[in-house]
Structures are given as structure tokens and as C-alpha cells.
Amino acid sequence: MCAGQWGDSKFIPPGLSTPDRLARAHGAFKALVLDGNPWWSRIWTVQEVVLPSNALILWGPLCLPWATFKQAARRLCSGLFPRLHYPILETFHDVVNNFTGPVRGLEIAEAGESPLNILQRWRHRKATDPRDKAFALMGMFSHTPIPGVQICDYDMSVVNLYKKVTTGLIQSEKGLRPLVGLRLNSIPDLPSWAIDLSQTPCDNTPHWWWNHSHRYKKFAADGGEDLQFTSPLHEGSLLTLRGISVDTVQKVGSPLRGDDPESIPNDQIIESTNIWQQLMERALGDRKYPSGETPADVFWRTMMGDLLMQEFPLRRANDNDARLAALQFHGGSPLNKLICNSVRMMIAGQTFFVTERGYVGVGPPNLVEGDEVWVLSGGKVPFILRPSKGDKSPRSSATPLFSLIGDAFVYGIMDGEAMALRKSGPQAVYPH
Known part of the structure; x- marks a missing residue:
């Protein structure tokens, strides 16, 4: 890897010095890492690494300490190896990614995580x-x-x-x-x-x-209200929560399809955001946005989820960020990587919607007109609930059951505004 970095053939080991040898080495290493070895894809093998104080990895006749794997993954992720495009680095790019990801994930698990994070981190294993x-x-x-x-x-x-x-x-x-x-x-x-x-x-x-x-x-969409949770009803199938109904979805755009945000072309993002903004303008007409901001600023802050993101949130967005995003995507200005990635991460695999009262948001791709926006006690973001026709809750004939569609970003209610404006206390809601 170091030889490839400097492009100096005298540092390249003889085993990697010809295209044929390079291909064979690539095949050997691929057999060790994710996608080449089923050990990495099985759920039970997580604890094989995490629980022992000193683990050894057996690979054919070789025996390698797990600590060596962790050290190698740390160095490859340290930024000491710039992404230069020498052939040897290009050849091993997939192997490096399939090595560093699982190893760093297991190292995080060794350090300890919440049960929720652990289940989500490893749910892709078989x-x-x-x-x-x-x-x-x-x-x-x-x-x-x-x-x-x-x-x-x-x-x-x-x-x-x-x-x-x-x-x-x-x-x-x-x-x-x-x-x-x-x-x-x-x-x-x-x-x-x-x-x-x-x-x-x-x-x-x-x-x-x-x-x-x-x-x-x-x-803090719930305004900091504590979770109000009781034991599920109907043989554990009926969740009992409390919250307030904010509004009903009136218009829904076409989802921005794509499994990997980084693989979605900029042209596709520009096309989707242009269509969504036109949808917002038609739906709102001459109405002001409920929170008082200009529709253009609201739209682009919604496209970013009101956050500037890398892997983690850096800070809340502001109107200057919104105007910069508008200039980049629709004004022909050079793309700012931070703004572009913040939009891309927010809307990939999601869809845009407008509510009856004029709120706009980004939510699950299967969202439809008639779905409802709810703020639930103990929920820091709004949730999309779908009324179940013909079904009533066991406690009130006036309260329908709901299907949970997913969480959403709705501009203007993310910091407790809906809870502050409510005219009565939270009501019981029954997702099933």
C-alpha cells in the first residue's frame, strides 16, 4: 500500500510486482474479508471477537492476533494514506473497504454500545x-x-x-x-x-x-416531554402512546430513489428538488409559511433537514445555508461539498410532502396523501401515522388505530412548536 502511495516500484514486494501476481494477491486477500469469507456475514461470529480478552484469527495455515487486524484497520482509516489513483491502490480498493468497515465496527462493539445501536449495527448479518x-x-x-x-x-x-x-x-x-x-x-x-x-x-x-x-x-419536537408508554394491548400488538395530531398530508412528491446516497447523480438531485419546489409553490399559492419564513428558505432548509451533515451533524442550518444551496443546485454555482452532501444524505430514499395547513417535510418513500403528521411524547422528531379504516381503539370509539409509516422532518415543528401551540393535552394513539 505504501509503495502504491508513492508510485515507486522499488518499494513494491515481488509478490505484487506483475499484473498476474497482483491479481492473485487480490484474490487471496478477498477470500479473507467481507464478501469473500462467510465468517464476516454471520451474526453469531460477532461475539466470537467481542467477548474474548485475546482473540486469534485463523486463516488457512496462518494465525493472526485480532489486535493486528484492528491496528491495520485504524491505520487505513487514519488519513495517512491519501486516495491517490495508482493501479495497486485501485486494485485493492474494494478489499480495503470490505476489511476496514467490519473490523472498525467490531472494535466499536468491543468498546460497548447501547442495545439499540448493537442490534442496528449488526442486523445485516445473516x-x-x-x-x-x-x-x-x-x-x-x-x-x-x-x-x-x-x-x-x-x-x-x-x-x-x-x-x-x-x-x-x-x-x-x-x-x-x-x-x-x-x-x-x-x-x-x-x-x-x-x-x-x-x-x-x-x-x-x-x-x-x-x-x-x-x-x-x-x-426536540416533543418539547422535552417524557415518554408516556404503557404495556402494549391486544396480545402485545397494539402500542399505546400519547401525542398530538399536527396535520394531514395533502400533496406528495415522487421519491428520490437510490440505495446509496453517494451513487445518486447530482443531475437526479437537481431534477427531484426542482419538481418538489414546484409542488410546494403550487400547494402554498399565496399563503405564507406557518412559521413566517420565506418559502424558498424553508424549502432548502427542509432539503438539508435543517442540519449541515458529514457523517454526523455539524450544526443547525440557517437561511444563508439555504440560499447557498439554492444557488448551487438551481443557480449554476459550483457545488459546495458540505452543502451538497447535507442535501444528498437528507433526501436519498425519501420523498417530499406538503400538509393541509401548509407545512412541508421529508419523509418515508411509501408516504401517501391522507397520512397524518404526529408529535408523540418521548419522540424528538415527528412521525407519520396512517389511519386504519374501520378499526377503532379498545378505549375510545372515536380514536382510530394507526400504522406507523416512519419518522419525518417537518419544518417549523422540530423544536417543540406544535406542543407549545396545542389547545389540549396529548391524546392516546394506538399504532398497530
């Missing part, structure tokens, strides 16, 4: 029994990490386990962070609010979970 997506990680904690979930209780069905895992995470988090992120449930009878751990998202899609989680912590 398991023959879908219950092992939870059970295989329980041994990483010295205590019962998720209230109500016993270690390796295989008498419990997958549906009941995932319900208990989700409600237990809500209790341990004392908030609704477990409900954020894309929610694609494939198991029959699994409630819309339950985390379907059997779904295996690609681990290079930050908008699936981490992007939502990082953003979640920067807002």
Missing part, C-alpha cells in the same frame, strides 16, 4: 433462525439488556420476540428512537411499529438507520 438476530447479541451484555427479553428463549415465536425487543428498546431508551429509520416489515402479523430484524438492509446505506438516528438527537 442467521438461519431469524430469532438469532436478537439472541446472538444478548451474550455481549453482562445484564439482561432488553427488558422483557430472556436470553435464547426459542419457545417464543419470531413475531412475539420482535414485538418484545421493540417495546423493550423503547423502555430502555426512555424514548422513541427505536421507531426511526426505514421500516420494511416482511413477517405476517408483525405490527408496523415492531423492528423486523429479519430484513437485511445493505450495510452501506446510512439512511437506513444511522442517518436517522444521528439526526434524531438534534431535535
Whole structure:
């Protein structure tokens, strides 16, 4: 790698000195790392590395300390190796990525994380029994990490386990962070609010979970109100929360499709944001935005989710950032990487919407007209709920059941404004 960095052939080992030898070395290393060796993709192998005080990796006749793997991954991620385009570096680019990602992830797990982060970090790993997506990680904690979930209780069905895992995470988090992120449930009878751990998202899609989680912590849509949570009803399928209904979705744009934000061309982002802005202008007409700002500033701050982002949020956005974004995407100005990435990370895999009262937001790609925007006690961001026609709650014939569609950004209600303007206290709401 160092030889490739400097482009000096005298530093290149003989084993990598010809194209044929380079290809064979690449094949050998690929057999060691993610996508080339199934060990990296199995859920039970996480604790094999995390629990021992000194782990050894066996690779054919070789025996390597796990500490050596960690040291190599740290150095490759340290920035000491600039991304120069010498052939040797290009050849090993995929191997390096498939090596550093899992190793650094396991190092984070060794240091300790919350149960929610642990489950989300490793949910992409495979398991023959879908219950092992939870059970295989329980041994990483010295205590019962998720209230109500016993270690390796295989008498419990997958549906009941995932319900208990989700409600237990809500209790341990004392908030609704477990409900954020894309929610694609494939198991029959699994409630819309339950985390379907059997779904295996690609681990290079930050908008699936981490992007939502990082953003979640920067807002206070609930005005700081404590979680109001009681035991689920109807055999654990009916979640009981409290909150306020803010508005109903009136217009919905076409989603910006793409699994990996970095792979979406700028032209596609420009086209989508242009269509969405026209949708907003038609829907609002001559109305002012509810919070008083100009529609143009509101639109571009919404496109950034009101945050300047790298991997993590750097700071809240302001009107100057919004105007800079407008100039870059629609005014022909050179693209600023920070602004561009902030927009890209916010809207990839999402869609734009306008509510009846004129609020605008970005939310799940399966959002439809008639969905409702709610602020729930214990939830730092708004959530999109879909009324279930014909179904009523067990406590009030006037309160319908809801399906949870996902979390959303809605400009003007992210810092407790909706809670401050309410005319009555939070009402019971029953996602199922």
C-alpha cells in the first residue's frame, strides 16, 4: 500500500510486482474479508471477537492476533494514506473497504454500545433462525439488556420476540428512537411499529438507520416531554402512546430513489428538488409559511433537514445555508461539498410532502396523501401515522388505530412548536 502511495516500484514486494501476481494477491486477500469469507456475514461470529480478552484469527495455515487486524484497520482509516489513483491502490480498493468497515465496527462493539445501536449495527448479518438476530447479541451484555427479553428463549415465536425487543428498546431508551429509520416489515402479523430484524438492509446505506438516528438527537419536537408508554394491548400488538395530531398530508412528491446516497447523480438531485419546489409553490399559492419564513428558505432548509451533515451533524442550518444551496443546485454555482452532501444524505430514499395547513417535510418513500403528521411524547422528531379504516381503539370509539409509516422532518415543528401551540393535552394513539 505504501509503495502504491508513492508510485515507486522499488518499494513494491515481488509478490505484487506483475499484473498476474497482483491479481492473485487480490484474490487471496478477498477470500479473507467481507464478501469473500462467510465468517464476516454471520451474526453469531460477532461475539466470537467481542467477548474474548485475546482473540486469534485463523486463516488457512496462518494465525493472526485480532489486535493486528484492528491496528491495520485504524491505520487505513487514519488519513495517512491519501486516495491517490495508482493501479495497486485501485486494485485493492474494494478489499480495503470490505476489511476496514467490519473490523472498525467490531472494535466499536468491543468498546460497548447501547442495545439499540448493537442490534442496528449488526442486523445485516445473516442467521438461519431469524430469532438469532436478537439472541446472538444478548451474550455481549453482562445484564439482561432488553427488558422483557430472556436470553435464547426459542419457545417464543419470531413475531412475539420482535414485538418484545421493540417495546423493550423503547423502555430502555426512555424514548422513541427505536421507531426511526426505514421500516420494511416482511413477517405476517408483525405490527408496523415492531423492528423486523429479519430484513437485511445493505450495510452501506446510512439512511437506513444511522442517518436517522444521528439526526434524531438534534431535535426536540416533543418539547422535552417524557415518554408516556404503557404495556402494549391486544396480545402485545397494539402500542399505546400519547401525542398530538399536527396535520394531514395533502400533496406528495415522487421519491428520490437510490440505495446509496453517494451513487445518486447530482443531475437526479437537481431534477427531484426542482419538481418538489414546484409542488410546494403550487400547494402554498399565496399563503405564507406557518412559521413566517420565506418559502424558498424553508424549502432548502427542509432539503438539508435543517442540519449541515458529514457523517454526523455539524450544526443547525440557517437561511444563508439555504440560499447557498439554492444557488448551487438551481443557480449554476459550483457545488459546495458540505452543502451538497447535507442535501444528498437528507433526501436519498425519501420523498417530499406538503400538509393541509401548509407545512412541508421529508419523509418515508411509501408516504401517501391522507397520512397524518404526529408529535408523540418521548419522540424528538415527528412521525407519520396512517389511519386504519374501520378499526377503532379498545378505549375510545372515536380514536382510530394507526400504522406507523416512519419518522419525518417537518419544518417549523422540530423544536417543540406544535406542543407549545396545542389547545389540549396529548391524546392516546394506538399504532398497530
